[in-house]
Structures are given as structure tokens and as C-alpha cells.
Amino acid sequence: MKVGFIGLGIMGFPMASNLLKAGYDLTVYNRTIEKAEKLGKMGAKVAHSPKEVAEVSEIVISMVTDAPDVEEVLFGENGVVKSNKRGLIFVDMSTNSPEFAKKVTKRLSEYGMEFLDAPVTGGDKGAREGTLTIMVGGKEDVFKRVEPIFKAMGKNIIHVGDVGSGQALKLCNQVVVALNMVSVVEGLLLARSLGIDDDKLFSVLSTGAANSFTVQYYLPKIMKGDLNPGFKAAHLKKDLKYAMEIANSKSLPLLGTSLALQLYNAMVSLGIGELGTQGLVKVYEKLVK
Template identity: 60%
Template sequence: MKVGFIGLGIMGGPMARHLHKAGFLAAVYNRTRAKAEPFGKLGVYVAESPADLAKRVDVVIEMVSDAPDVEQVLFGPGGVVEGARPGLVVVDMSTNSPDWARNFAERLAARGIDFLDAPVTGGQKGAEEGTLTVMVGGREDLFQRLLPVFKAFAKEVIYAGPVGYGQAMKLVNQVVIALNTIAMVEGLRLAEALGLDIDKVARLLTVGAARSGSIELYLPKLLKGDLSPGFKAAHLKKDLAYAMEIANRKSLSLPASALALELYKKMVEKGLGELGIHALGKAY
């Protein structure tokens, strides 16, 4: 199975390297060619466009920022569909929404192209260590066929259901991560105001009942003053906006999620969107 990878950023670059180690990676493409050139030195074909990449592979994985970027990669000038043949599988591993996933799937199906929505969680650390969790929506036979590909960079791979269910599950995950991050930031602010030893508080938050995966991941960086993004605040704001759009459409009250969206909007408005999600305290 020949895999092509589009989008070699914070997450995509490490994921593509794991695919290369597993023997799947046949081609890469990135808008900034400099990020693709190290793969060329490894013998991987560096494509001139998504269409050029699609001609050479059985599976196209794209890992870009948002739905408009996915649309451009797939259907824009020089996009995947221009180089695709019937039977190609497109896997969208970015985070957007169930509506977009179904939209992409329908448009690709009209051209004989299969589609899976397969967003990931685990951040930069998970991408580098090959321990991501993948949530997959689409036909189950396609999921089973691509399972070895996913396992090249993931510790857990969950079949969520039909097209769109991968994105739906990811939005649930993002709401919980956002609220965990708010809890961590506000807890630390209270601890500082009370004059507590922050290292001891950190120990409590990583061994007691309040612990969570996101706290264990981001608290050490926060204590070191490292606000660099394992996952950008602007991207979490985008994900929360998708979640709240669905909640509003369904008349579902999610007051804490609405608060999280407003806080991350403030981060972006203050020019802090390129920092990690754990830098939320900067917005207070």
C-alpha cells in the first residue's frame, strides 16, 4: 500500500516519518517545500502538487489546519481530484466537523474516490512518539484495510462509525481538553494566590483524583515557562467553534464549553493564538 502525505507541520511531519519507517510512505507534499525536502533525502518522492502526489499512491492522507484548507487540497487547482483515479482512498486527519466530512465524502464518491475522516489526539508529543489516538469515520471495511497504516503512528485506533463520526468524536474530545485546561490554569492561579508551593500542587494534580491526560501533558511545560505549541490555541478555538455550532443547532446547552470558546477567542484576539493551549492564563 503506497501512502502519500500532505501537510508536514507540527503533527504531520512526525506522522509522515513514522509512515516512512513502517515502509508505507511513497510521496509527500507541503506548501512550503523546505519541510518536504528532508523526506526527499530519505528517498521519498516530493510532489509538485497534491494532484502529482495522488497519481503515485493508493492512499492520500492530509493533515492541514481547517476545512477550507482541506477543500483547497482536494478540489482546488492542482488538487488531489485532478490526479486521482477511481479506488483512491482519501483520509482527512485534520479536525473540522461532521458536516464537512460528509460534504467531502459525497463529492469524492462522485469521482469514485473513497473517504475516511480520521482526526487524531495526542498533540506533538504523541505524533513524535507514535502514540496518537485516531478516531475514524467511514466504511468499516476501509477502516480495517487502513488499520496497519494508522498503527504506524498511533497507539489507539477507534472505529467511531459512518462518515462524520470521527470528527464528531474528536469534537467531544476537544471540549473535554479545553475544560481540563481551564481547570488547570485556574487551579494554578488560585494556588499562587494562596502562596502554595507550585511544585507540590503540580504533584497533586498529576497523582490525585484531579489528574488527566491533558494536565499530565501540559502542566510540566507550563511550569517551565514553555508556552510553545504542542497544539495551538487558535486551533482549539476553531474546534470549539465547530462544537458550539452543532450544540446551538441542536438547542443543546453547554455553558462551560461556551465559556471555553470565549476564553480561547480572547487568546486569539490578543495575538496569542500561535501559543500552546496551556498558555491560556495569558488571556486572564
């Protein structure tokens, strides 16, 4: 299958690289051409618009920031739909809302195109290693056609259900991710205030009941002062906003999620939203001072 990939950021670039390694005929597009050209040197074809990607692809994947970006990729001046490629499958692997996924499906059907929402979890590490968990919403027969491509990028591929269900499950995941980070930062803050050695804290948290991916991967980064993004704080804030909109519409008391959203709002307000999610420690450090 000829595959197109749009959006070559922290996650998108390694995901597209893994498709190349798996032998797929790949065409890529990115707003900043340098990232696309780097993949071009690895064997990908470089396009200059989403329309160009769609014209030479059977399946087009997007890994962009938010719903407005997906909308631009699809329906913009040089968007995917301008290719008039009936039968094309468009796969949105970014994170936005279940309702947006349903609206996109309806609009794409008018162009004879299929849609899957397939957000991922596993961070930059999972993207590099090809071990992402991928949550897919959409028609089962369409999912089956794309499944081999998913397997080139991820290890745990789950067809959740109808369109929008992939995004719904991803938002549940993000709630737990955010609260894990809050707990890790607060645990570290308490330990340091009590004079407990960072390494001893990690030894206990990483081997006992408190263990998690956040403890294993992000706690050592925080301890070393490495706040570079594997996943940007501003993006987690966006995801939590979607989750809280759903919670409010259903009168669900997601108290911890509300707190986490406010903490990540604070990060963005402080101008440090481009840091990794572990940069939350900076908010707490300001509060302590």
C-alpha cells in the same frame, strides 16, 4: 501500499516520519517545500502539488488546518481529484465538522474515490511517539484497508461508525481538552495567589483525582513558562467553534464549552493564538493585572 501525505506541520511531520519508519513507500507535499525536502532526505518522495501526490499513491492522507484547506487540497487547481485516480482512498486526519466530512464523501464519490475522516488526539507528543488515538468514520471495508497505516501512527485506533462520526467524537474530545486546560490554569492561578509551591501543586494534581494528560504534560510547561505549541490555541478555538455550532443547533446547554471558546477567542484577539493551548495562562494573567 503507496501512501501520500499532505500537510507537514507540528503533527503531520512526525506522523509522516513514522510511516517512513514503518517502511511505507511515501510521497509528501507541503506548501512550504523545506519541510517536505527534510522528509525527502529521510527517504520520502517529494511532490509539488496534491495532484502529484495522488497520481503515485493508493491512499492519500491530509493533516491540514481546517475545512477550507482540505477543500483546496482536494478540489483546488492542482487538487487530488485532478489526478482522476479512481479507487483512491483519501483520509482526512485534520479536525473539522461532521457535516463537512459527509459533503466531501459525496463529492469524492463522483470521482470514484473513497473517504475516511480520521482526526487524532494525543498532541505533538503522541505524533512523535506513534501513540495517537485515531477516531475513524467511514465504510468498514475501507477502514480495514487503511488500518495498518493507522497503526504506524497511533496506538488506539477506533472505527467509530459512518462517515463524519470520527469528527463528531473528536469534537467531544476537544470539549474535554479545553475544559481541562481551563481548570489547570485556574488551579495554578489560585495556588500561586495562596503562595503554594508549583512543584507541590503538581505533586498533588498528578497523583490524585485531578490527574489528567493536561496535568501531566502541560502543567509543567506552564510552570516553566514554555508556551510553545504542541497544539495551537487558534486550532482549539476553531474546534470549539464547530462544537458550539452543533450544540446551538441542538439547543444543548454546553456552558463550560461556551466559556472556553470565549477564552480562546480572547487569545486569538490578543494576537497569541499561535501559542500552544497552555498559553491560555496569558489571558488570565492579563485579567489579574
